[in-house]
Amino acid sequence: MWNTNDFTRMLNVEYPIIQAPMAGKPTTPELAAEVSNAGGLGMVGAGYFSVDKVRDTVRQVKELTSFPFGVNLFVVDEQDISADKLEKGFNVLEPFRNELNMNNEMPDLRFDNHLETKVEVLIEENVPVCSFTFGIPSSEILNKLKDNGILAIGTATTVEEAKAIEDVGMDAVVMQGSEAGGHRATFLGEANDSMVGTIALVPQTVDHVSIPVIASGGIMDGRGCAAAYMLGAQAVQMGTAFLTTYESGAPHLYKEAILDANEDHTVITKAFSGKEARGIQNRFTRFMKEQSFIPPYPIQNSLTKGIRSEAANQDNKELMSLWSGQGNRLSTMIGARELFYKIVREVDQLLGE
Amino acid sequence: MWNTNDFTRMLNVEYPIIQAPMAGKPTTPELAAEVSNAGGLGMVGAGYFSVDKVRDTVRQVKELTSFPFGVNLFVVDEQDISADKLEKGFNVLEPFRNELNMNNEMPDLRFDNHLETKVEVLIEENVPVCSFTFGIPSSEILNKLKDNGILAIGTATTVEEAKAIEDVGMDAVVMQGSEAGGHRATFLGEANDSMVGTIALVPQTVDHVSIPVIASGGIMDGRGCAAAYMLGAQAVQMGTAFLTTYESGAPHLYKEAILDANEDHTVITKAFSGKEARGIQNRFTRFMKEQSFIPPYPIQNSLTKGIRSEAANQDNKELMSLWSGQGNRLSTMIGARELFYKIVREVDQLLGE
Incomplete structure (x- = not known):
């Protein structure tokens, strides 16, 4: 048995x-x-x-x-980084906040x-x-x-x-x-x-x-x-x-992305959270791959939280985290x-x- | 059955x-x-x-x-690269040729x-x-x-x-x-x-x-x-x-490296051949990881052939290709x-x- x-x-x-x-x-x-x-x-x-x-x-x-x-x-x-690095990590995301019509205020980074x-x-x-x-x-x-x-x-x-x-x-x-x-x-x-x-x-x-x-x-x-x-x-x-x-409870767009994905569409990325995770490649993962610095987890997670949430609201899967395993077919x-x-x-x- | x-x-x-x-x-x-x-x-x-x-x-x-x-x-x-790039790829290997007491002549790159x-x-x-x-x-x-x-x-x-x-x-x-x-x-x-x-x-x-x-x-x-x-x-x-x-027919040192390795000791590297391959990490894979350019396969394979062969002769597993799967334990x-x-x-x- x-x-x-x-x-x-x-x-x-x-x-x-x-x-x-x-x-x-x-x-x-x-x-x-x-x-x-x-x-x-x-x-x-x-x-x-x-x-x-x-x-x-x-x-x-x-x-x-x-x-x-x-x-x-x-x-x-909790992680500590210098004010300089934090600003750099925050600023690199500005085009995405603008694209989503979000304000450019530093989010709450407190983490307990x-x-x-x-x-x-x-x-x-x-x-x-x-x-x-x-x-x-x-x-x-x-x-x-x-x-x-x-x-x-x-x-x-x-x-x-x-x-x-x-x-x-x-x-x-x-x-x-x-x-x-x-x-x-x-x-x-x-x-x-x-x-x-x-x-x-x-x-x-x-x-x-x-x-x-x-x-x-x-x-x-x-x-x-x-x-x-x-x-x-x-x-x-x-x-x-x-x-x-x-x-x-995953957003419908996220479910559809997995249903449409193939086994070679995922990537290991630190883009969304500062910690390695496997998800479907999109514009956000590709953009962040070119960056020389990504703040560590959980800071990057806080920095991208609003973007991910607003992207989901606006049905924009290119800026959402689409975690997926390799068996997605x-x-x-x-x-x-x-x-x-x-x-x-x-x-x-x-x-x- | x-x-x-x-x-x-x-x-x-x-x-x-x-x-x-x-x-x-x-x-x-x-x-x-x-x-x-x-x-x-x-x-x-x-x-x-x-x-x-x-x-x-x-x-x-x-x-x-x-x-x-x-x-x-x-x-x-066969692959073609510029003479400049070839020279760069050849020169970066000079310390290894010197370490192994090899001459610094360009190897035969003809490939058929x-x-x-x-x-x-x-x-x-x-x-x-x-x-x-x-x-x-x-x-x-x-x-x-x-x-x-x-x-x-x-x-x-x-x-x-x-x-x-x-x-x-x-x-x-x-x-x-x-x-x-x-x-x-x-x-x-x-x-x-x-x-x-x-x-x-x-x-x-x-x-x-x-x-x-x-x-x-x-x-x-x-x-x-x-x-x-x-x-x-x-x-x-x-x-x-x-x-x-x-x-x-793998060299004894190579067999021993696999017998001693753990599942997380391998890496995907282009170091030895210019094409991605999984092998046990060593000084050569770590050094080449830091290089901005590695000639494509099969050129890099020809460029490192003598080094790999001489390293095996000299029992130097830090400069040999040690291909291994992840089940090596x-x-x-x-x-x-x-x-x-x-x-x-x-x-x-x-x-x-």
């Missing part, structure tokens, strides 16, 4: 399929709840949420499902991740699973989660990162292959040195850690899930496949539950029920 | 496992013959060989096996691929399979191969390239995932835009072509082979795994036939005999 293993027992889910926590608009309470109701693990990408929005969203998910679900948080620190407070909310709300991206949370946070019976999942892009996640006592690790859409989770070394494909990354990791390994990156259907199982993964995490579902506009059952049927056919 | 399909019937081999044609020293007649004798398809990487060496090598393989084997050739044209003549040799010698990299051969060549019952296999990095290979009537296509070691086979568009991971590339290709799809890139053991099978591939092509076998020093049987056993266990 491909769907009975340490992972499904540990999480008390029927199928070892996680809907990736795509931070921002995509992971609505409806999407996460539909996946959990179907027997997988729905996830809320709450990395950019305020503490209040974390609580509200969790409560909404709980109204829609009684099955386990999870929340993803970012482990990230409120990680501890968000974790408190998850504990208060009895959220069963918390996953982390961009680093390893403090032992204080991990101990609190453990004391409250909340499973902690890390995200890694290399075997060394997976070992570090196991060493601090986390319960499972998502291995993010180079095919994955959205931000690279790399926290040891450089993101560009850690672009390892899923088919190579998973078996090498399985040989070096004993916690369950969750495969992600380029997995779009039952074929990808069955392949991940053969590689030794105990579960899969799928983002792009769920991004084009009806329940996903396999995307379909479909209900989340229908997609989930389709995937399960395909895996059953390939691996036997 | 995972090993009975269009591909094994077409090639008349017992197992759908191809030993990748690693051009240069690795694919000795002994290596290719051992793989063919074990029931797979041994390949000779003859892209850099003279016509005479192609004939000699083929004859040696035929003395060692009566089973099918193949030869890989390059589809590549002799593709037609090499194909004639394969026909004369009744070689059953010919694969091509870096492009699609002329219809004249393809017709000659077909008239003589020689199977033609193309190499692609995107779905569009696979469709182009099918459209000209070739018999199968190797899909090279981004994990693969050695040169990128990209011939439409840019290599850097075509870095698609195997787990994403294979199912998308299978949906768009009807010729057998051969998965390559990051496949090192039975787990990788079984995963490729789940993705819809009819065969796999494995390079790095066979590079460290006893029969491989799974490499072992082992006999080719023992490795082959180990892989078959693993696939049998995972998929059932």
